[in-house]
Amino acid sequence: MEYRQLGASGLKVSTLSFGAATFGGGTEFFKAWGESDVKEATRLIEICLDAGVNLFDTADVYSDGLSEQILGKAVAGKRDQLLLSTKTTFRLGDGPNDVGSSRHHIVHACEASLRRLGTDYIDIYHMHGFDATTPIEETLQTLDTLVRSGKVRYIACSNFSGWHLMKSLAISEKYGWPRYIAHQAYYSLVGREYEWELMPLGLDQKVGALIWSPLGWGRLTGKLRRHQPPPAVSRLPQTVGGAPPVADEYLYKVVDAMDEVAKENGKPIPQIALNWLLQRPTVASVIVGARNETQLRQNLGAADWNLTPEQMAMLDAASEQIPVYPYWHQRQFSERNPPPVPVPSDN
DSSP states (O other): OOEEEOSSSSOEEESEEEEGGGBOOOSHHHHTTOOBOHHHHHHHHHHHHHHTOOEEEOOTTGGGGHHHHHHHHHTTTOGGGSEEEEEEOSOOSSSTTSSSSOHHHHHHHHHHHHHHHTOSOEEEEEEOSOOTTSOHHHHHHHHHHHHHHTSEEEEEEESOOHHHHHHHHHHHHHHTOOOEEEEEEEOBTTBOGGGTTHHHHHHHHTOEEEEEOTTTTTTTSSOOOTTSOOOSSOSHHHHGGGSOOOOHHHHHHHHHHHHHHHHHHTOOHHHHHHHHHHTSTTEEEEEEOOSSHHHHHHHHTTSSOOOOHHHHHHHHHHHOOOOOTTHHHHGGGTTTSOOSSOOOTTO
């Protein structure tokens, strides 16, 4: 397992990390992801540790806190061997202050996550989304207090736009508060918008990327193909309302290219998608989930080899889409404003 420095910090994370959203199945939405209990979760974590994975990610809203509880029990006795990452901001409760990134909610949510995880500190604490109704200064000063208290080691954000992240970094710098060292973002072969603004920002400001849903919300498993019925077991039908949109024909075009690359390498389709991400700028770790041991071992197999430059170019071309304004216009000035990854010549 390779370890990469996470953003502008001294922390090193494994290139593949484990996402615990499949733990618990405490709501109808998360049942479609998985329902691992403590026994199965413990086994999956042991497999990850044996493979060199050192980062385990969850969130307070995953199965209404049940994911954190199961993860905490599954890592009992192993806490010093691993890094725990969790998140807050999304609604967890019916009260008017049970949501957002206010001082009130962050402090309450952090204490609750610590209890559920059975630990006295969180290695990486994310703001799960941007709260436009709370002053950024209030959010970051609260996080600074948590870091100084020892309850949080590093802070990160998730699902921010470019200006959300850049303004937050500027405010941290102004007051000498901790900076977001990582941005947990959606990025996949069928979801490359991250490259348009967030990747250049990450390069410029040294913010590492932790990638969620690297298989495009389950679309890049190889089970979705032209003229074939959908798989009997899939989270997509039950969770499509929260899934990133992907046109069928675009998906099939990308999967066709992945098929060709997979045959050349003798690797399963999911490993092609994961390995492609591991070679992209700013990517520190790709978060993989698994319903069971078989899926987990297959995903972990993506870490010890590399696609060739020619194969990367083939996948880039198949998955390329014309970006929205102003990014398509900026490509016309690539002489002085080059993109962080090559753009296929036919675009």
